[in-house]
Amino acid sequence: MPELPEVETIRKGLEKYLVGRTIESVEIRLAKMLTGDIKKLEMAKIQGVRRFGKGLIIDLDNLYSIAIHVKMTGQLLYQGEGSPKSSVPDLTKVGLLPGRHTHVIFKLKVESEKLKVKGDYLFYNDIRQFGWIKVIETETVRELDFFKSLGPEPLKDLTLEKFSKILSATKAPIKPLLMEQRKIAGIGNIYANDALYLAKINPSRPANSLSIEEIKRLLKAIEKVLTKGLEVGGASEWQYVNVLGESGGYQNFFQVYGKVGKPCLICGTMIERIVMGGRGTFYCPKCQV
DNA sequence: AGTATCCTGGAA
């Protein structure tokens, strides 16, 4: 499920393949997925792609932007003559795109005759239809509730001081707190579990019970797992792939996420699973106190 | 602060 490293990987791909391109037309196959002033998309040129937490903003040259949240199963897939001839299959050719779960198709303008044969597209797929795409003025895009209420972001502006303040303000359990986007932006279930494991902190610990040493350790651990995730292009558990349809590699580095019943990498104790805030929570009962 | 909700696919 896309968290900060996965969404940042998508952002880089969009930036690489879409900046400078013009949107020729948009086909909306499922109306609820794309809202706002959709007429502004036609013949608009893409100027840049920004990310805040798990949200994306594609800026156009007409003072409008496209805000996107892929939630858990959304995929943004670029398919066109501009994509490299790599091991990635031609998704259009093999009939995977557009597919049953393709809800929006952005058709990009192609200049040369040669490119016109196949066309260039950005597909939005979303099996569970939880994601959203909104067309809104660039000036007000960050006023959208989601962007407006985001907390500080690790590897960006989440300082030790801010982190410490956030934790000491509540006795709520640390694990679900880490996933609250209004408190801290970008962390989801995978990286929350793994960071707590690396910091040797039990997920049930009240946030305000952590010592300054533990807070330091946890911030370092968060930065470490996110950096690793970024380095390997995210975790392709579930539906996540980058804009070329390629999988990431973080699933090979899971510390505890999804590893219930398997031995702890440090002490060999069986990893346990409990539910916190309705989410699967994985930890080593011996290492994480 | 905790829980139901959106939705589909895959596993049990």
Place this chain on the structure above:
DNA sequence: TTCCAGGATACT
């Protein structure tokens, strides 16, 4: 056939 996966929000 039922249950589970979880990001964010709208509820209670």
